[in-house]
Amino acid sequence: MRERIPSFLLQLPTSDTFRLEGKSLKIPFLEKGLNHLGSLIRTAYSQWEWSSQEGLFQKTDARIKVLFLILFLVIVSLKKEVGSELFIGAALLFLMVLSRLPLLQLYKKIFFLSLIFGFLVALPSALNLFNDGEILFPLLQLPRAYPFWIYTVPERIGLTGDGLQGVALLTLRVINSLSVTFLVVYTTPFPEIIRALKVFRVPDSLLITLFLSYKYLFIFAKTVEEIHLAKKSRLLREIPPRGARRWVAGRIAFLVKRTQRKSEEVFNAMLSRGFSNSVKMYEPGRLELRDWITGGSLLLMGSFLLWI
């Protein structure tokens, strides 16, 4: 073997110094996106950690939590007053505190998503372009009103009081819907949530498919993270966008092939353990007294919030 070593491998670097260039390497957008997929795993680890804490919701049966989730989502969308939504928000905050969830971390996510999918989406509807109303914040003064098809662009454009109230209501609904969802998701391991769906007579075959999809999503994310590191270990200079796109396309093709192979292996593993087109999952145990009490209390809370 020794005599087969090429001569260039025997050459040592001529210098142990380097010149700082003061310029940073630009990572293409596509590649950054691939790397961010890896953060999916981090989120799952956090979720798992929080769901193992000793809090009110962590100790409650997943079936009660799934019913609570649906009940509260309905209540949040039925309420039509800003005050009621604020009250529901306070109640959910109280439940989060009892469940020992990291409030700052969760509310950062909730407010960010609500800002995009609640506030910013609804904000244009507060303009008097769509609904009449008293203008509280004038934004633009035109020389005259402009009729356009079945609309009229008014002379004075601004945010109306009624419109802002509508935006506030919609944003609060989004905040509360996210809060109730996060409260359940971050206090319950995902497999338990899936199993709890049996309460709604979801077929076992669908549940096992959801289980498998969830599991392989993580294997997929882990592979993507490793691919990114492998590229990083040999990255010495900027790759032109075209090259980056080709690389990403190649890696996607590799992942598709690998996923296909994995699905065949999983199917064979299922066959070898007696799978014959019907799946049977074990039934969750009976609810304990503690679950009934928590469920009853949550139902009472929900009825009160519906009534106010």
Place this chain on the structure above:
Amino acid sequence: MTNSPEKIIRLEQINYLYHETITALSDITFDIYRGERFAIIGANGTGKTTLLQIMNGLVFPSSGKLFFKGNEVMRESLKDKGFLRFFRGRVGYVFQDSDVQLFCPTVLDELLYGPLQLEISKEEALERAFEILKMLNLEHLKERPTYMLSGGEKKRVAIGSVLTMNPEVLLLDEPTNGLDPKTQCFLVELMIALNEAGKTLVIATHDLSLVDELQTTVGVLSEEHRMEKIGSTVDILNDEELLLRVNLVHEHVHRHGDFAHRHIHSHYLFHRHES
């Protein structure tokens, strides 16, 4: 920052939390010298791969410092193009899973990728690639897509793809894992030859026979993710109590015909029948 000239890599009080929650490495400090063969051994999940990834500047420790030839390697320093080229050109990493490492269309493209990144001329890059193909017996596979190779061939291409960059330090993660005995033997010979050619080798493995064959300096990671002991191969492999404690050997019962007995399970150095 200047360190002793023969030290090529220095790790100082490295701690790493996996996904910011689970401890993967705890207070790791050691040095690797130029031209050394160094094996990091430990049971599954002790942090061997993470340690190699830190040494390659792929992930960064939660606390602690990594130095390469006296220069601190950190997120900020690797953002500089000059230092990045200096570091990546000198430290090569062979991943455990060759599939994730090989991302070019064909074997030849794979071998050319590194030298072209180093801005070596196309002629010289091709010359290097063909020399490596010859050394690794891969000449007949040069036009083949990497997904159509066997496990052993993929491993050889993965090593070749790093060697064409002529790194001074080779980090190898479980290099012989899952390979047939012939390929394993080939790789051991290759690693010894590369080391004799002046390359510094750092290997992460739980295969004690590989450590025995390579006669490396050995660092033992415990299941508490600490560096339990550093010593020569003989020192470490003769320390039965240590290897039992870190779960690299175990006691088991087996039969020779009608006779059953208990001993420490290890295929070399000690296979001492006690009863």
